[in-house]
Amino acid sequence: VPELAEVEYYRKQWDGGLGRRIDAVQLHARKRIFRGTDTRALVREITGSRLVASTARGKQMVFRFSGGSWLGIHLGMTGALRTEAAGFRPLKHDHLVLQQAKRALVFRDPRQFGRVRFYHGSGTPEWWSEAAPEISSSAFSARYVSDFLDRHRRAPIKAVLLLQSGFPGVGNWMADEILWRARIAPSTPSGDLTAKQRTAFRRATRFVSREALRIIGHDYADPPKTLAHPRALERGRCCPRDGTGLARRTIGGRTTAWCPKCQPGSAAR
DNA sequence: CAACCTGTTCGCCA
DNA sequence: ATGGCGAACAGGTT
Numbered sequence: 356v357p358e359l360a361e362v363e364y365y366r367k368q369w370d371g372g373l374g375r376r377i378d379a380v381q382l383h384a385r386k387r388i389f390r391g392t393d394t395r396a397l398v399r400e401i402t403g404s405r406l407v408a409s410t411a412r413g414k415q416m417v418f419r420f421s422g423g424s425w426l427g428i429h430l431g432m433t434g435a436l437r438t439e440a441a442g443f444r445p446l447k448h449d450h451l452v453l454q455q456a457k458r459a460l461v462f463r464d465p466r467q468f469g470r471v472r473f474y475h476g477s478g479t480p481e482w483w484s485e486a487a488p489e490i491s492s493s494a495f496s497a498r499y500v501s502d503f504l505d506r507h508r509r510a511p512i513k514a515v516l517l518l519q520s521g522f523p524g525v526g527n528w529m530a531d532e533i534l535w536r537a538r539i540a541p542s543t544p545s546g547d548l549t550a551k552q553r554t555a556f557r558r559a560t561r562f563v564s565r566e567a568l569r570i571i572g573h574d575y576a577d578p579p580k581t582l583a584h585p586r587a588l589e590r591g592r593c594c595p596r597d598g599t600g601l602a603r604r605t606i607g608g609r610t611t612a613w614c615p616k617c618q619p620g621s622a623a624r
Numbered sequence: 625c626a627a628c629c630t631g632t633t634c635g636c637c638a
Numbered sequence: 639a640t641g642g643c644g645a646a647c648a649g650g651t652t
Contacts, residue, residue: 387648432648433650465649466649467649468648506641507642510641510642510643514642514643
C-alpha cells in the first residue's frame with residue numbers, strides 16, 4: 356500500500372495515542388519484520404513510556420517515546436497502521452501492538468516486507484539521520500537531481516526513480532506518473548536525459564509528490580483527481596492526454612505503464 | 625489453479 | 639569500490 360502519501364496517511368492513524376502512556380507491548384520477536392532489531396530492549400523501554408511525536412520521511416516513519424526511544428516503521432508492500440479499541444487481541448498478521456488505556460496502536464503486515472527498528476539513547480539513530488533529502492526540501496536541487504541521474508547514468512530512469520537514496524517516497528505508480536508528466540520514456544538511460552528533460556523531470560517529481568501528499572495524505576479514500584496515472588495504469592486504459600493505448604512492460608523490476616506517443620524514445624529496449 | 629502485486633535487500637557480475 | 643540486474647522474501651488477491 357505504501358508510497359509517500361500513504362505513509363503519511365498511516366502515520367496519522369496513531370495520532371490518537373499521542374501524549375498517552377504505553378501500558379503493554381505485544382509482539383512476536385521471531386517474525387521477519389523484526390530482523391536485526393533488539394525486541395527485548397524495545398519491549399523494556401517502550402512499556403511505561405509515552406508516545407510523544409511521529410514523523411514521516413519518504414517511506415520511513417519514526418515514532419518517538421519519552422525516555423529517548425525511537426521506533427522506526429517501514430510498511431514494505433502490505434504494511435498498515437491502525438487503531439483498535441483498548442484490550443484488542445492481535446490477529447494473525449498484527450505483529451506489533453502498543454496497548455494504551457483507551458486504545459491499541461496496531462501494526463499489521465501480512466507479507467512482512469516491512470520492518471520495525473528500535474533505538475534507545477541520546478542523539479538520533481543512523482537509520483533515521485542518514486535518510487536522503489526530501490523531495491520537498493531545498494536540498495532537492497537541480498544540481499542534486501542531475502548528479503544523481505549521472506551517477507546512475509546507465510540504468511533506465513524508471514529504475515533510478517525507484518531508488519530511495521535519491522527519491523525518497525517514490526513508488527511504482529508515482530514513478531510512472533512523474534515520467535508521464537515529464538514526457539520521458541521509462542526505459543531512457545538516466546544519463547541520456549537532456550537539460551530540458553532534467554528540468555521537466557525534477558518539476559514533475561516535485562509536483563506529483565506535493566499533489567499526492569495534499570490529497571491522499573489528507574484522505575486516503577479520495578484518489579487525487581489532478582493526477583492521471585492511478586486510474587490510467589489499470590489494464591486497458593489510455594493516455595489521458597491523447598487517448599493512445601498505454602504500453603506495459605517490466606522495467607527496473609516492476610510493471611511499468613507509459614504512453615508510447617507522448618513519451619517517445621528508447622522504448623524499444 | 626496460476627499469475628500477479630504499491631518494496632527492499634542480497635549475491636553475482638561488470 | 640561502485641553500479642546494475644535478477645532473485646528472494648511471504649502471503650493475499652484476481
